Amino acid sequence: MEDQKIYIVGAGIAGLIAALELEKAGFCPIILEATEKEGGRMKTDAQEGFLMDHGFQVLNTAYPEAKKYLDFQALNLKTFDPGAVIFDGKDSFIITDPMRNPLKVVSMAFSKVGTFLDKVKMFTLTQELKKKSNEEIFNSPSIPTHQYLKNFGFSDLIIDNFFKPFFRGIFLEKHLNTSSRMFEFVFKMFALGHAAIPEKGMGEIPKMIRRQLSKTQIYFNSPVREIQGNVIELENGDKLEADRIIIAVQPDRVMKQLQGQFASPRQVINLYFSLQKSLLARPMIGLLTGDRLVNNIVFMDDVSKAYAENGRSLLSVTVLESKLGEKELIKAVQDELEEISGVKSEYFKFVKAFPIAYALPHVDDLKYAIPFTECKITDQVYLAGDYLLNASINAGMTSGRIAAEAVIHSYMPTH
Ligand SMILES: Cc1cc2nc3c(=O)[nH]c(=O)nc-3n(C[C@H](O)[C@H](O)[C@H](O)COP(=O)(O)OP(=O)(O)OC[C@H]3O[C@@H](n4cnc5c(N)ncnc54)[C@H](O)[C@@H]3O)c2cc1C
Incomplete structure (x- = not known):
C-alpha cells in the first residue's frame, strides 16, 4: 500500500479528510495544492493585530462529520448567541433563538x-x-x-x-x-447546534486535520494544469504518473473535457473595518433588512477576542452583489453602516476586502451523501469536494471520506 502513488488534487477540507482516511488504511498519499497554504476556502489571515477569515463563515457544532473529525475543545470554539440583531434602517432589535x-x-x-x-x-x-x-x-x-x-x-x-x-x-x-x-x-x-468559530479563526479547522496527517506529503504552490488518464500535468510542465487520483476540486479546473459543464458559482465580497469598540458588545450576527448592499455584519471580537488583539474592534461585512469598484464600494458600505447605526461613516476604518469569486458551488441536485461507487470516474480517477453534495463544511468532509473509501475499495481482492 505504501508504495502506491495516490495523488490528491487540492488541500481543502475534502482533500485533507481524504488523505486522513487513506492514511488510516495504510496508504501514504501525496497532495498537490495550488496555493501556499492548506484550507482552500477556509483560510484566516493575520494582519495588523487582526485575524481575518477569507469570507465570513461559521462551523455548526451539530455537523455530524465535524463532530467526528474535529476536537471542538482544542479548537476552543467560540459560539454565537443564537438569533440575530435586526437592523431595519430605522431601528435595531434582537431576536433571540427563533430556530x-x-x-x-x-x-x-x-x-x-x-x-x-x-x-x-x-x-x-x-x-x-x-x-x-x-x-x-x-x-x-x-x-x-x-x-x-x-x-x-x-x-x-x-x-x-x-x-x-x-x-x-x-x-x-x-x-x-x-x-x-x-x-x-x-x-x-x-435548531440542534450552535454557530461557532475557532478562537483563532476558521483556518484552524483545516490546520487541525493537517496536524493529524503523518504519512501524507503535501506539495504547496503546485497547481495542476490537466489530468489525462492517470497522468497529472502540473502548471510547470512536470508530469506525474499516478496509481489513483482523487480530484478534490471542481473537476472542470483540471479536466478540459468538463469545461462549461458546471453552473457559475456563488460569489461574495467580505470587507473588514476596524472601530474603537463594538457597537453590539454581544456575540451575535447582525442582519440588514430591505434591499441593501450589506447583507450581514459581525463584530468578530465579540465572538472571539483573539480576532482583534490591538485594542480595536473588527467588523466583518458581507456584501452579496456589487458592480462598484473597491473604493466606491468601501464608501457605499461605510455610508450604509452610518445609516443603520448612527455612527459617522469615517469611524469605520477600512482594513481589507476579500472578493471571493468561487465562494459556493451551484449544486442542482443536492445530496447529503452518495454511495462511494458514484465518485469514481475511471478505475484511476475519483472525485471529492462539496460541489458533489451540498455547499457546506460538512459536505466537504463527507465527500473526502467517501472518495477515500472508494479508493480503498478499489484495492480489495474481490474487486
Ligand atoms: C465566504 C464563504 C462562506 C461560507 N460559509 C459557510 C458556512 O457558514 N458554513 C459552512 O458549512 N460552509 C460555508 N462555506 C463553504 C465551505 O467553506 C466549503 O464548503 C468547504 O470549505 C469546501 O471544501 P472543499 O475542500 O470541497 O473545497 P475547497 O476549499 O475549494 O478546496 C479546493 C482546494 O483545491 C485547490 N486547487 C484548486 N485548483 C487547483 C489546481 N488546479 N491544482 C491544485 N490545487 C487546486 C484550492 O487552492 C483549494 O485549496 C463558505 C464558503 C465561503 C467561501
Whole structure:
C-alpha cells in the first residue's frame, strides 16, 4: 500500500479528510495544492493585530462529520448567541433563538419580525426537522426556499425581516432560490447546534486535520494544469504518473473535457473595518433588512477576542452583489453602516476586502451523501469536494471520506 502513488488534487477540507482516511488504511498519499497554504476556502489571515477569515463563515457544532473529525475543545470554539440583531434602517432589535426556542422569544421583539402564527410555525418546523434524518431531508422534494416558506404558511413579514437576510447570508444569493433541502438541513443544524468559530479563526479547522496527517506529503504552490488518464500535468510542465487520483476540486479546473459543464458559482465580497469598540458588545450576527448592499455584519471580537488583539474592534461585512469598484464600494458600505447605526461613516476604518469569486458551488441536485461507487470516474480517477453534495463544511468532509473509501475499495481482492 505504501508504495502506491495516490495523488490528491487540492488541500481543502475534502482533500485533507481524504488523505486522513487513506492514511488510516495504510496508504501514504501525496497532495498537490495550488496555493501556499492548506484550507482552500477556509483560510484566516493575520494582519495588523487582526485575524481575518477569507469570507465570513461559521462551523455548526451539530455537523455530524465535524463532530467526528474535529476536537471542538482544542479548537476552543467560540459560539454565537443564537438569533440575530435586526437592523431595519430605522431601528435595531434582537431576536433571540427563533430556530430553537421560538415560543420563548419575547413577543414584543418578535412582533417586529413576525406574527404570532409565525412563532407557532417556527416551533412546528423546528420539531418536524429535529425528527427528520439528514438523509430524509436530502431525499425530500426540492423546491426553491422562497416557495417552501410560503407553502409552510410563513407571513411576508417574517420572510422579509428574518428568513431573507439570514438565509441570503448562508446561501449567498438574494432570492432564496436555493433548494428547500438545503434550507431544511441548515435550519435543523441551527435548531440542534450552535454557530461557532475557532478562537483563532476558521483556518484552524483545516490546520487541525493537517496536524493529524503523518504519512501524507503535501506539495504547496503546485497547481495542476490537466489530468489525462492517470497522468497529472502540473502548471510547470512536470508530469506525474499516478496509481489513483482523487480530484478534490471542481473537476472542470483540471479536466478540459468538463469545461462549461458546471453552473457559475456563488460569489461574495467580505470587507473588514476596524472601530474603537463594538457597537453590539454581544456575540451575535447582525442582519440588514430591505434591499441593501450589506447583507450581514459581525463584530468578530465579540465572538472571539483573539480576532482583534490591538485594542480595536473588527467588523466583518458581507456584501452579496456589487458592480462598484473597491473604493466606491468601501464608501457605499461605510455610508450604509452610518445609516443603520448612527455612527459617522469615517469611524469605520477600512482594513481589507476579500472578493471571493468561487465562494459556493451551484449544486442542482443536492445530496447529503452518495454511495462511494458514484465518485469514481475511471478505475484511476475519483472525485471529492462539496460541489458533489451540498455547499457546506460538512459536505466537504463527507465527500473526502467517501472518495477515500472508494479508493480503498478499489484495492480489495474481490474487486
Ligand atoms: C465566504 C464563504 C462562506 C461560507 N460559509 C459557510 C458556512 O457558514 N458554513 C459552512 O458549512 N460552509 C460555508 N462555506 C463553504 C465551505 O467553506 C466549503 O464548503 C468547504 O470549505 C469546501 O471544501 P472543499 O475542500 O470541497 O473545497 P475547497 O476549499 O475549494 O478546496 C479546493 C482546494 O483545491 C485547490 N486547487 C484548486 N485548483 C487547483 C489546481 N488546479 N491544482 C491544485 N490545487 C487546486 C484550492 O487552492 C483549494 O485549496 C463558505 C464558503 C465561503 C467561501
